[in-house]
Amino acid sequence: MNPIVFTKNKKSPSIYPVTLCLLTLLLSLSLSPAVFSDEVSPKSAAPLLQSDLYHEPIQPLRQTEGLNPHKISLGERLFHDLRLGRDNDMACSSCHNINDNGADHYTRAPGRDGTTLDVNTLTVFNSSRNHRQFWDGRARNLEEQIDTVVTNPKEFATTWPSIIGKLEQDTDYARTFPEIYPKGITANNIRNAIATFVRSLITVNSPFDRFLLGDSDAISPQAKAGYRLFKAYGCVACHQGSNVGGNLFVKLGVFKDYFAVRGNPTRADLGRFNVTGKARDRHVFRVPSLRLVALTPPYFHDGRVTTLAEAVSIMAEHQLGRTIPGQDIQHIVTFLESLPGEYRGQPLGHKP
Numbered sequence: 001m002n003p004i005v006f007t008k009n010k011k012s013p014s015i016y017p018v019t020l021c022l023l024t025l026l027l028s029l030s031l032s033p034a035v036f037s038d039e040v041s042p043k044s045a046a047p048l049l050q051s052d053l054y055h056e057p058i059q060p061l062r063q064t065e066g067l068n069p070h071k072i073s074l075g076e077r078l079f080h081d082l083r084l085g086r087d088n089d090m091a092c093s094s095c096h097n098i099n100d101n102g103a104d105h106y107t108r109a110p111g112r113d114g115t116t117l118d119v120n121t122l123t124v125f126n127s128s129r130n131h132r133q134f135w136d137g138r139a140r141n142l143e144e145q146i147d148t149v150v151t152n153p154k155e156f157a158t159t160w161p162s163i164i165g166k167l168e169q170d171t172d173y174a175r176t177f178p179e180i181y182p183k184g185i186t187a188n189n190i191r192n193a194i195a196t197f198v199r200s201l202i203t204v205n206s207p208f209d210r211f212l213l214g215d216s217d218a219i220s221p222q223a224k225a226g227y228r229l230f231k232a233y234g235c236v237a238c239h240q241g242s243n244v245g246g247n248l249f250v251k252l253g254v255f256k257d258y259f260a261v262r263g264n265p266t267r268a269d270l271g272r273f274n275v276t277g278k279a280r281d282r283h284v285f286r287v288p289s290l291r292l293v294a295l296t297p298p299y300f301h302d303g304r305v306t307t308l309a310e311a312v313s314i315m316a317e318h319q320l321g322r323t324i325p326g327q328d329i330q331h332i333v334t335f336l337e338s339l340p341g342e343y344r345g346q347p348l349g350h351k352p
Contacts, residue, residue, distance in 0.1 A: 057231065057240040060209040061291070061341060064128065064199050070180050075197025078190060083166045084150070086112070086158040092149070092194065096124040101295040101348065102201065107303035111154035118154075118268040120303035123292050125343065128199040130246035130289065135268075135301045137249060137286045138275045142195035160187035203291060203341035203348055211338070219338045226335025229328050234320055238287045244339060246289040252301075253283060255321035258314075268301065294337040295349045308333050 078084070079092045095109050095117075096102055102123035109117045119135050133139035139148055150156045150163070167173045167185050174185070181189040208227075210218035230236060239245040249272055252258050259265050267274065272281040285301055298304065299311040309329050316324045324332075340348045 056212065057236040058208075058212070058244055059242040060212050061126065061129075061202055061204050061206070061242045063202050063204050067196055067200055068180070071193050071196040072200045074176060074180060075193035075195070078194050079197055081167075084158070084163055085156045086162070088166075090156055092124070092146075095121050095155075098124070098201070098343070101125070101292055102127075103292075103296050105297065107298055112157050113154075115154045118266070119301045120298065122288060123296050124198055125201045125203050125348070126243055126246075126289055126291050127201070128195075129202075129241075129243040130286065131248070132286055135285050135288075136272045136275050142198050143191040146191045146194055160190075163187075163190065201343065203343055206291075206339055206341035208335070208338040209341065220334065222331050222334040223338045224335075226331035226333065229324075229332050230335055233316065233322060233324060233328075233332075235315075235332070238319065239290050244290040245287045248287055249281075249284050250287050250319070251282075251284045253318050256318045258318050259283065262302070262304065266302075271301070290336060290339060292340050292348065294333075295340055308336060312336075 079096075079098075082088050082091045082094075084091055085094075090112065095104055097104060102125035103121045106121065108119060109121050111117045122135065127133065128142060131137075133142060133145040134148070139145040150158060150160065164185055164187065167177075167190070177185045177189060180193075183189065207218045208223070211224075230239075238248065238250055241247055252271070259269055270282055272284040272286075273279070275281070293299070293311075294308060297308065298306050299308070300314075305311045305314060312329050312332050313324060316322045342348065
């Protein structure tokens with residue numbers, strides 16, 4: 001069985017060879033309820049005490065502090081600037097809709113020249129809390145991710161000298177960049193500005209976070225029951241921390257061969273193997289954050305699943321070796337629906 005790779009923090013990664021079944025068992029025994037049950041009544045969900053907060057596997061999201069507001073503003077403009085694309089027709093926002101879910105709703109987004117991107121688009125919201133970027137973790141940080149998009153022939157398909165040349169013709173950029181960055185318009189400064197904007201995209205004040213912080217009425221009894229089940233079944237083995245995931249690599253198909261069931265294998269299905277070339281990384285992916293999972297269908301790297309209930313069922317079967325009863329799945333879904341927070345004071349998914 002493939003090991004799970006944990007990263008304690010972005011600067012000093014540590015690797016622990018632990019089988020998923022053992023970790024799931026330990027979590028299920030140490031977290032309430034103590035045993036798997038076929039059903040947990042919403043009425044049985046006891047309120048979470050403030051003193052219990054730091055014993056919970058999930059923590060509230062906090063806004064990133066210390067970001068330069070001028071860099072955020074400049075980065076936001078660049079994030080939406082179509083001139084970053086080869087033919088002035090593609091921006092970061094082309095695949096990452098900040099006014100919706102920070103992603104799109106395609107199985108796999110359309111790329112340049114009639115192509116289709118290789119994997120489903122991940123949300124840009126809270127992405128700075130991931131220990132690596134992309135499904136296969138090939139980018140160590142947001143700046144590397146931007147580099148990859150710039151040169152990808154299916155995306156921006158261009159070079160930094162070409163982008164810099166176009167931006168230097170813009171009088172506003174020519175004035176603004178030197179005010180923020182002494183060296184003016186450079187590849188490093190463009191990357192930094194966009195990355196700073198993305199680091200500001202934290203979805204705080206979700207109903208579930210308010211519940212964690214002491215508001216027992218912030219989520220429904222069904223959501224509370226769903227959280228208890230989420231812990232009891234062992235979902236927190238992969239989805240924990242303030243980002244509810246995004247901090248480790250795991251093989252897709254621990255207990256059941258996902259790709260044999262689905263069929264039609266592609267190169268993208270190899271996951272992290274495409275980065276490292278190591279056999280142990282075949283079909284290994286970075287665990288996605290579940291913070292906005294209720295707003296970001298379709299699901300998985302291949303975008304093949306359209307409903308959250310089906311996604312929960314498939315993950316239980318393939319990753320936990322469990323068949324979860326339908327009512328339990330609905331409670332877990334209700335819990336997941338309490339995770340999206342706010343952006344600029346407006347709940348994500350809110351339609352004015």
